[in-house]
Amino acid sequence: AAPHPWWTWSILGSALILNGERPRARAELARSVELDSNIIEARRLLTQIHAQLGEHEYAIEQGRIYLKVNPKADDVRIQVAQSLVRLGKLDDAMAELQAIPEDRRGADAYYATGRLLAGQGKLEPARASLLKANEISPNNAKLLGTLFSIDRSLGKPEVAGKMIADAAAAKPD
Numbered sequence: 001a002a003p004h005p006w007w008t009w010s011i012l013g014s015a016l017i018l019n020g021e022r023p024r025a026r027a028e029l030a031r032s033v034e035l036d037s038n039i040i041e042a043r044r045l046l047t048q049i050h051a052q053l054g055e056h057e058y059a060i061e062q063g064r065i066y067l068k069v070n071p072k073a074d075d076v077r078i079q080v081a082q083s084l085v086r087l088g089k090l091d092d093a094m095a096e097l098q099a100i101p102e103d104r105r106g107a108d109a110y111y112a113t114g115r116l117l118a119g120q121g122k123l124e125p126a127r128a129s130l131l132k133a134n135e136i137s138p139n140n141a142k143l144l145g146t147l148f149s150i151d152r153s154l155g156k157p158e159v160a161g162k163m164i165a166d167a168a169a170a171k172p173d
Contacts, residue, residue, distance in 0.1 A: 040069050056083035074100050107137035139167040
């Protein structure tokens with residue numbers, strides 16, 4: 001029988017992700033990039049899978065390889081930053097987030113930056129970043145919950161409480 005082309009493993013890996021079979025998907029995608037290191041989309045998926053499986057060193061490695069080819073992949077950069085946080089490399093994580101140009105920063109980038117700053121005890125800058133995220137993506141429950149925690153720590157829970165009440169009025173569901 002003829003050997004399977006490299007894309008067979010890549011497609012199978014993608015299908016396994018959809019079925020929630022992350023360990024098997026990881027194996028198929030890893031085989032795919034082993035056969036052809038230029039299969040860049042497989043590396044994007046490997047970044048995600050490794051992070052979900054708690055294999056943060058591998059997530060960072062695959063993400064950085066992907067970012068060399070696609071430096072504007074801000075979602076992958078955020079994933080790399082989150083894996084760096086999990087490994088306690090907070091300065092490296094912040095450098096990854098700050099590598100996203102201001103004009104491309106979306107709610108996810110501001111949210112990740114805000115959470116990282118909050119984790120470092122920098123509550124005012126964290127709050128500012130989270131407010132920018134809220135401007136871009138208003139009424140996000142997770143974001144508002146984080147803002148509420150920060151405002152409570154700053155001794156002004158009524159500020160975020162009002163934001164939550166306003167969000168609930170705007171989107172009751």
